[in-house]
Amino acid sequence: MNQIWALxxxxxxxxxxxxxxxxxxxxxxxxxxxxxxxxxxxxxVPSIVAGRTDxxxxxxxxxxxxxxxxxxxPDRVRxxxxxxxxxxxxxxxxxxxxxxxxxxxxxxxxxNYRYVILNRxxxxxxxxxxxxxxxxxxxAAAMAEAARFLLGRHDFTSFRASSCQAKGxxxxxxxxxxxxxxDRIVIEASGRSFLHHQVRNMVGTLRWFGEGKYEPEYMRFxxxxxxxxAAGPTAPPWGLTLVRVDYDPDPFG
Amino acid sequence: MNQIWALxxxxxxxxxxxxxxxxxxxxxxxxxxxxxxxxxxxxxVPSIVAGRTDxxxxxxxxxxxxxxxxxxxPDRVRxxxxxxxxxxxxxxxxxxxxxxxxxxxxxxxxxNYRYVILNRxxxxxxxxxxxxxxxxxxxAAAMAEAARFLLGRHDFTSFRASSCQAKGxxxxxxxxxxxxxxDRIVIEASGRSFLHHQVRNMVGTLRWFGEGKYEPEYMRFxxxxxxxxAAGPTAPPWGLTLVRVDYDPDPFG
Numbered sequence: 001m002n003q004i005w006a007l008x009x010x011x012x013x014x015x016x017x018x019x020x021x022x023x024x025x026x027x028x029x030x031x032x033x034x035x036x037x038x039x040x041x042x043x044x045v046p047s048i049v050a051g052r053t054d055x056x057x058x059x060x061x062x063x064x065x066x067x068x069x070x071x072x073x074p075d076r077v078r079x080x081x082x083x084x085x086x087x088x089x090x091x092x093x094x095x096x097x098x099x100x101x102x103x104x105x106x107x108x109x110x111x112n113y114r115y116v117i118l119n120r121x122x123x124x125x126x127x128x129x130x131x132x133x134x135x136x137x138x139x140a141a142a143m144a145e146a147a148r149f150l151l152g153r154h155d156f157t158s159f160r161a162s163s164c165q166a167k168g169x170x171x172x173x174x175x176x177x178x179x180x181x182x183d184r185i186v187i188e189a190s191g192r193s194f195l196h197h198q199v200r201n202m203v204g205t206l207r208w209f210g211e212g213k214y215e216p217e218y219m220r221f222x223x224x225x226x227x228x229x230a231a232g233p234t235a236p237p238w239g240l241t242l243v244r245v246d247y248d249p250d251p252f253g
Numbered sequence: 254m255n256q257i258w259a260l261x262x263x264x265x266x267x268x269x270x271x272x273x274x275x276x277x278x279x280x281x282x283x284x285x286x287x288x289x290x291x292x293x294x295x296x297x298v299p300s301i302v303a304g305r306t307d308x309x310x311x312x313x314x315x316x317x318x319x320x321x322x323x324x325x326x327p328d329r330v331r332x333x334x335x336x337x338x339x340x341x342x343x344x345x346x347x348x349x350x351x352x353x354x355x356x357x358x359x360x361x362x363x364x365n366y367r368y369v370i371l372n373r374x375x376x377x378x379x380x381x382x383x384x385x386x387x388x389x390x391x392x393a394a395a396m397a398e399a400a401r402f403l404l405g406r407h408d409f410t411s412f413r414a415s416s417c418q419a420k421g422x423x424x425x426x427x428x429x430x431x432x433x434x435x436d437r438i439v440i441e442a443s444g445r446s447f448l449h450h451q452v453r454n455m456v457g458t459l460r461w462f463g464e465g466k467y468e469p470e471y472m473r474f475x476x477x478x479x480x481x482x483a484a485g486p487t488a489p490p491w492g493l494t495l496v497r498v499d500y501d502p503d504p505f506g
Contacts, residue, residue, distance in 0.1 A: 010375070010377075010378045010379060011378050011379075012378050012379050058379060060379065075374075078374065078375070079374070082374075082375055082376070089378040089379070089381070090378055091375035091376055091377075091378045092375060093373065093374075093375050120346065121328075121331065121332070121335075122263070122331070122335055122344035122345060122346050123335070123344055124263075124344075125263045125264050125265050125342040125343055125344045126263060126264075126265050126311060126313065126342070126383075128342070130379075
């Protein structure tokens with residue numbers, strides 16, 4: 001009998017071409033599916049994922065699903081996958097059985113991302129590939145104020161990559177918090193789903209406000225322009241981490 | 254005129270043989286002194302450091318001192334050193350002038366270390382070289398209780414490396430906090446000074462209590478035995494970070 005498994009994943013996105021298969025390099029998906037294939041006597045094991053992270057983007061709580069034909073105990077699925085995932089920087093934190101009809105992508109209620117800016121003169125010695133280094137001083141309070149204009153249900157065309165394959169540009173942003181923690185600026189974004197590059201484009205635009213380039217109210221104009229040209233540049237991927245995906249009920253409860 | 258400079262340093266200790274010069278590999282001291290020499294027209298610039306960290310140990314707030322003969326502005330010292338420190342994972346966060354008689358090592362009032370244990374089944378994908386991975390479940394509350402027996406002024410022979418060059422084994426431990434933060438156990442240790450490997454030996458011993466091998470009160474026996482054989486093994490260096498060194502007044506104030 002076929003059993004659907006939900007997998008909670010952590011990975012370092014630095015050396016990958018992103019979640020999704022690419023002909024030009026190693027993807028997290030390929031590494032996971034090759035490990036899963038070892039649990040299925042070499043048969044192909046396709047996966048579905050909650051968030052297709054870009055090259056360089058990390059995950060502490062990505063969720064993927066696979067189907068295994070044989071009976072397994074949850075801790076054995078985790079341990080066996082982790083054994084075969086070596087030495088890649090991808091690990092399974094938990095494996096849980098989920099009922100038929102459950103879907104890692106479509107059952108997700110919210111995706112929670114964190115973006116970290118290292119805001120100081122010196123480059124990072126301990127967190128390179130984990131933070132965006134911005135050496136000009138940023139006003140986190142102004143960024144937080146500007147961020148509030150993006151909350152709620154909007155047409156996010158201004159923050160949508162041209163490569164975005166979503167059907168429409170309307171999304172509901174439930175959280176966009178900005179806080180300073182020493183020399184780091186931490187941005188937390190939550191919503192049911194995001195457009196391609198939406199978080200990175202919002203962060204790149206928030207930088208404008210942190211630099212005092214515009215008053216926070218100007219963010220309303222950026223949003224209402226519904227034009228990618230009205231918003232700021234895309235922040236680099238290495239500051240971004242998919243922290244958690246919410247389901248109801250939580251399969252890893 | 255000669256000016257003493259205090260330098261606040263961050264570094265990733267992974268690829269270094271430690272702070273101190275060694276014939277068999279690259280040290281943080283060598284990298285710093287070679288960079289400083291470029292600011293002194295090639296003359297040798299010796300350094301003194303607050304804490305001689307071991308190979309693999311990291312720093313977010315190490316303090317070193319150097320002497321420069323020419324007049325410099327503080328931000329220029331920082332920027333010039335950072336330019337010459339590339340591409341090594343060592344950066345100067347701040348440079349500050351300090352008065353004659355000030356000494357990075359002997360003027361220090363306290364050294365503050367953090368040790369992080371990743372306590373879960375899966376190896377770290379995002380924090381390898383930054384945490385000690387212990388996959389058996391640890392009871393952080395029991396570790397915290399055992400830690401309390403080490404607070405205060407004691408003969409710390411049980412936690413002293415045989416290689417320790419300090420004159421005596423008596424030290425005052427002002428803080429040894431243990432707390433769980435999700436799947437991480439964070440241990441914070443503060444004191445005026447520490448014996449060689451003292452923090453790592455305390456952490457290796459605390460693990461015993463986290464595993465329930467002994468009741469917390471047994472820590473008193475470990476301490477009073479005044480024998481390295483009575484304590485636990487040395488925890489690995491990569492979980493340890495020198496977080497901050499305190500001076501009064503704070504040169505980086």
